[in-house]
Amino acid sequence: RRMAMALKKKPVTGMKDVMPAEMEIRDYLIGLIKDTYKTFGFQSMETPCVEHIENLCSKQGGDNEKLIFKILKRGEKLNVEAAQTEADVVDGGLRYDLTLPLSRYYANNSANLSAPFKALQVGSVWRADRPQKGRFRQFVQCDIDILGDATNLAEIEEILALTKALKRICPDKAYTVRVNDRAILKGMADYSGFPENETDKVFIILDKMDKIGLEGVREELEKEGFLVIAGKVPRRYFEKRWYGFSVWEVVE
Numbered sequence: 001r002r003m004a005m006a007l008k009k010k011p012v013t014g015m016k017d018v019m020p021a022e023m024e025i026r027d028y029l030i031g032l033i034k035d036t037y038k039t040f041g042f043q044s045m046e047t048p049c050v051e052h053i054e055n056l057c058s059k060q061g062g063d064n065e066k067l068i069f070k071i072l073k074r075g076e077k078l079n080v081e082a083a084q085t086e087a088d089v090v091d092g093g094l095r096y097d098l099t100l101p102l103s104r105y106y107a108n109n110s111a112n113l114s115a116p117f118k119a120l121q122v123g124s125v126w127r128a129d130r131p132q133k134g135r136f137r138q139f140v141q142c143d144i145d146i147l148g149d150a151t152n153l154a155e156i157e158e159i160l161a162l163t164k165a166l167k168r169i170c171p172d173k174a175y176t177v178r179v180n181d182r183a184i185l186k187g188m189a190d191y192s193g194f195p196e197n198e199t200d201k202v203f204i205i206l207d208k209m210d211k212i213g214l215e216g217v218r219e220e221l222e223k224e225g226f227l228v229i230a231g232k233v234p235r236r237y238f239e240k241r242w243y244g245f246s247v248w249e250v251v252e
Contacts, residue, residue, distance in 0.1 A: 014129070014137030026140075029169065030122055033142060036165040040157060042120035042144050047101035049094055049124065055104055056093045063204060067127040069094040069137075094126040098143045106147050116148035194226060202226060 011017055018026070034044065056068050071092040072078055080089060095101050098121050106117065122142045129137060144161060146154040159179065166175045182203075189199045205220045212220070 012137075014131035016136055016138075030140075030142070032168055033165045034120065034122065036168060037120050037144055037161050039164075040118070040161040042118040042161065043114075044120050044122075045105065046121065046123065047095070047098070047105050049126075050092045051095050051101055051104065053087070053090050053093050055100060056096070058100075063208070064096040064127060067096060067129050069126050069128050096127050097125050098123060098141050099145075102143070102145060102147075110148075116146050116154070119143070119145045119147060198224075198226070 038044075050071060053068075053070065057065055059065070070086075070090045071094070072089055073091045077091070078089060082088070102119055102121065106113070106119075110117070120143075122140065124138055125141050126138050129135060131137060144158055146158060159177065163177055166177070167173065169175075185203065186199055189202055190196060194202050201224065202221070205217055205224070208220070209217055
């Protein structure tokens, strides 16, 4: 006689059950956001939650590539005994954001899409991060992107769409929109003496400010060998704030 195993009632660590009351609010907000974005011509699209492991590990995702939920090969393709590297047993993974899947989607379907293509995507993403208060391993992202238009007008339209959606959600304007211009940031990094071919690595470290703080960023920059002579950089170039911290404080 087989004994039934006790059902584990709690979700996997880092995941959460969504109760009806919260789901009702989420559905309402997503509907409102989608309706607003569609007035700007954005079109809903969807990508699979599973992507090729080669794409996920293409060095475009920064530290997120260390947080991939990887999927083992199945059936005859899975030969653990003969495996020598991870690539021998893994062929897919759960997406860690919506940007990389969109790139693959556009490359595969651009011939059948409008030009420029205004993409609207809402979906869950997964990161094998250390769970903590307010941080989950599964969460929902909402992205809008304009592909096929390299002008500043595309950026302006995205900002206008975002602010209009926020005004509908927060009628009292209790929100702040932060605009990050990568060109300006790159100019500051170049002027500070960071090697041009290493700026992407520098930006990935700076982007961890909310997680590891100023000292953590400073330590990681030093660990990577990025030593900047503060005396040669005029302080006025770094008085502006980026994500709430002074870039000068980091490179100093």
